[in-house]
Amino acid sequence: MASAYLANQAQTLESTASVDPSQAQVAQIPLQTFSLPTFPEEAFKSGLESLILTSDIKLDEYTDILTQPFSVSNLPASIKSLTLELFSLGYPPGFLNELGKKFSGLKAITVYSQLIGGTTKESREDAIAFVKSQTELQEAHLLDVFGSPGFFAELGESLSPNLKLLEINYTYRHSDPKFLETIPSKEMAAFIGKGKQLVGLTLSISPPDITDDDEDLEGTEVGVRPVSGKHSESLVEALVENGKDIIVLDLTMFELSLEDLEKVLDSCHNLKGIHITVSLEKGWKEVFDVLGKKERGIEFAEFVGAPGESILEELKNNKGEINLDEESLNKLSNTCKDLKALSLSILKVKVTNWTKDGDKWQKQ
Secondary structure (H helix, E strand, C coil), rough: CCCCHHHHHHHHHHHHHHHHHHHHCCCEEEEECCCCCCCHHHHHHHCCCEEEEEEECCCCHHHHHCCCCCEEECCCCCCCCEEECCCCCCCCHHHHHHHCCCCCCCCCCEEEEEEECCCCCCHHHHHHHHHHHCCCCCEEEEEEECCCCCHHHHHHHHCCCCCCEEEEECCCCCCCCHHHHHCHHHHHHHCCCCCCCEEEEEEECCCCCCCCCCCCHHHCCCCCCEEHHHHHHHHEEEEEHHHCCCCCEEEEEEEHHHHHHHHHHCCCCCCCCCEEEEEEECCCCHHHHHHHHCCCCCCCEEEEECCCCCHHHHHHHHHCCCCCCHHHHHHHHHHCCCCCEEEEEEEEEEEEEEEECCCCCEEE
């Protein structure tokens, strides 16, 4: 599952499917070419807020269509949210920049399942120019988006300093043994550069949706593997320097050491919610010792354990789980007084949830 955000988008579309055009707030347009249809007059009067462009281009025709002329019609000035879905090979050079000119103060963008920078230098430059032109962006979701080396670093530097929420998520591919190598993990620090004002940051890898199809490897395998800790060094450094405003932080894409976990928690002192993948050598107690080392305002914490060799035997004996006693939770509450909910898992398998009711922790 790439993102809960997409699920919310789908629900919005379902709820507006039968709405009169003059009242519609969301419009979804499937494209078989890169020529946008002319919007009806009603769309300019309805206060249309969200536009979703979805590729319906056949893969064997895609490369040829990228070379053909395109056209971008006028768009309602009321549109503040744009979603670009399934444009697997990107866009004709100039298309995104032309599209960007049609918006007046775009606030949110979602890009899903594609090479937004395309496969050529010209299309890459066009994508960067488009992002730079959206100076009022406050929210960006990049879901299963890939790019050539260096593209994400340039993208991160180009995003508006007004950006408040950023989500970069990948769906884990069990069928691809080199999947983690395709993620631009070393470039993620660019999104947390000096001058950024993020209050919510998600850098995550999600397990695929479970299916009953035995031939669907992605749908029958569970869990994920994170990016190794050595790729997180520049990211942790960026968070130490520039993460003071972040309130909700999801770093489950990376396996952090206990030392790096402590650095992040100490530097991002406004945190209310955290989702962290952390190296486990002895058990959850060592994680709680770091979390509870000093008073923190964290209200919700999710820890995804990446087990080391020393703890594998306990996992085998306990059917993939690591024991947790209530005493450890009570001790944690002494310093993390605002903590009300806790989620624990090993590589996002067999998730255990705990909630605090009054002074007592309860396993859900």
